[in-house]
Structure formats: C-alpha cells, structure tokens
Amino acid sequence: MGEYVPLHYLYNVQHEVPLGYLIAVYFFYTGLSAGSFLLSSLSSVLGMKKYKPISKIGTVMALTLLAIAPLHLIVDLEQPARFWHLFVYFNPSSPITYGSFLLTLYPLMTAIYGWFMFRKDFALGAKSLTNWRGKLYRFLSFGFQETSEESFKKDEKRVKQLGMITVPLALMVHGYTGFILANVQARGLWNTALMPYIFLMSAVVSGTGLLLILTMIAERFFSTKKKITPERKALIVEIAGMMVWFILIDAVLLITAFIVLYYAGTNAHETAWQMLYGEHQISFLVYEVLIGLLLPFILFSIRKVRESYAGITIASLMTLFGVMAMRMNFVVGGQQLQLDGNGWTEYIPKVSHLRFIFGFALLEILLLFLLFYLLPVTDEKERYSSEKREESSILQGTHPVQG
DSSP, X not given: OOOOOOOOOOOOOOOXXXXXXXXXXXXXXXXXXXHHHHHHHHHHTTOOXXXXXXXXXXXXXXXXXXXXXXXXXXXXXXXXXXXXXXXXXXXXXXXXXXXXXXXXXXXXXXXXXXXXXXXHHHHHHHHHOOSHHHHHHHHHTTTOOOOOHHHHHHHHHHHHHHHHHHHHHHHHHHHHHHHHHHTOTTOTTTOSTTHHHHHHHHHHHHHHHHHHHHHHHIIIIISSSOSOOHHHHHHHHHHHHHHHHHHHHHHHXXXXXXXXHHTSOHHHHHHHHHHHTSXXXXXXXXXXXXXXXXXXXXXXXXXXXXXXXXXXXXXXXXXXXXXXXXXXXXXXXXHHBOTTSSOBOOXXXXXXXXXXXXXXHHHHXXXXXXXXXXXXXXXXXXXXXXXXXXXXXXXXXXXXXXX
C-alpha cells in the first residue's frame, strides 16, 4: 500500500455586504425626519413660541420623509410582499421587531399631531374660502370646523400632549437604528455605545439643514407675501447659528468614537485604519469630515455667511451631503472588513437599487412641494383674508372662481 498523503483544501469564500445603500439611505431619511421634527416641536412641546413659524414646515417634512423611508426597506427585502411577516412573527429578542412597530406608531402619531396643528387652518379655510382650496380644507377638517377661541386653545393643548408622546418616538425610531448596529459585536466600527448618539446627533444636523432650506423655499414661494420677511430672516439666522453647536457636538462624538476604535482590538483598529488611510479615506475624510463637518462649521461660524441665504443654503447642503456619506461609510464600510480580518470586501450596489434610491428621492421632492402648495405651512394671519379678497375680485369680474 502506498503512503497516506493528507489532502488540504483551500476554500475561497465570497463574503457579501448584506446591508447596502438602500439601508444607508433609509437611515438617512429617518434621521432627517427625526431631526426636523425635534426642532419643529420646540414651540409646541417646550413652549418656545418664536419657533412656531417652522413647526408646520418641520411636521410636514417629518411626515413625508416617513412616508418614503420604509419603501427602501421593502425594496431591500427582495420579496416585498413578505414585509408583513415582521408584524406577525414577533421576536421579543430582536430590535428589528420593535423597530417595525416604532416605524408604524411614529408616523401615525406624527399624522395625528400634524392634523391638530393644522385644524385651525382647515376650519378657517373651510368657512372663508369657496374655491378648490376651501373644498380641500372642508374635507381635511373631517367635520370639525369649530372656530371658537376655546376650540383653538384645546387644539394647542392636544398638540402639546401629542408632541410629548411623539418626540420620544422620534428619538427611539432613529436611536434604535444605531442600537441595532451597536449590538453587532463582530463589527468593530459598529460595536460602540456611542453609535445611537452619533446617529441621533447627525440626524439633528441634517434635519436642521434641510429644515433651513425648506423654510426659505416655503417663505419665498408658498407664502402669501412671496418673500422672506425680516422676522422670518431673524429666525432663520438664529437657527443657522444653532447649527454651529450641533455640528460641534456631532464632530466630538465622531472623534471620540474613532479614538476608541483606533486603539481597540484587531478588527476595530483595521476598520479605523481603512477609514483613515485605506479604501474609505476619500469618502470619510473628504466627503464626511471635510465637506460634511469642517466646512459647514466654518461657514455657519461666520456671521456674514449665516446672514446670507446663499451661504445658509450652501452650508446646509454640505451637511446633508456629509451625513449621507456618514450613513454609507458606517453602514457599508462597517461590513466590508471580513470577519477574520484578512480581507476587504468590495461593495458594488445593484443598478436596480440605485434606480429605486433616485426614484424615491424624486418622489420625496414632489410630495414635499405638493404638500407645501396644498397646506398652509407658513402660518400667516392674512392668508384667508388675502384669498377671500382674491375670490371677491374674481366674482366681481366676468370669470368664475378658479381653484
């Protein structure tokens, strides 16, 4: 008999990146929603009346973003018809199970909160307007058209009560995304107690940035005056000044996380090295840190810049770009280092997924502008008297009332 020779088999296991750009963009949308809602609730929940002009804009933002965000999750399932399994097959040990219910409860509470916030406008418009907008407001009032001062005070009380419930939900909806990642011990980039706070703070930065842009657009194109009044400009400039502190806190959390990461175990150190010197160097240091944090911090710190609409817009767009890069760096980059630490998995997004991402973004923009056109988001006292005068002038002419 011949001599026994052991055989050695070498397997080339192909690793995948299960959480791709669709999940990263989903995190981005929920962050925008939470950030904008938190800022818009300053007047209704904390009683800071000077922020009331942005409350309706922020609420509409939060609701539309929540309407589009889950679509990314459904597409990512590859079998979207099974999304309902998350609700039927309850797993008490899974954070994703709780997230499914939070994603349902938070939009529902935001919608109810928003309806009470707009109810006064719907009631006044239903009684004072006879054009298509009046018919729309009569429908949206659902028969509750009382316009007494007492009814309006009750609405404000309900808005505050609902806001006290919805604000924690907003925090939990976006905080749980960071919590899910933090509990994956095998991924060095994710496994830190700072992860929920990093996600929440970057959500405040991006949500405030988008809120600033949309407030300027709403005042300029959707208000009755079609311009930004000095009072609104002062509020916008003040919020832009707050961005300096939001960005600073976000940067401190990020720096702290990377210091710990760099001096941690092998997997964590290698991931940090890839972010600072390797595959993700450009997307992390340039896109996320330089464009998304450092430059906006400098721009918002300069008084002349933050008093300029162009300066605020550019700096806010930079924060949106940076937070989007952050979501992709953390979600995708956190999975690319192979678990044995000996390889870096290349991630190539599916073309179909990219099409869905851009398609959903376009849908979000259209939905936002449609609601800005249909709803009285600017909260101006003269809105109904102005539209009533317009109707009267049309009725005095030869043409019927136009919507």
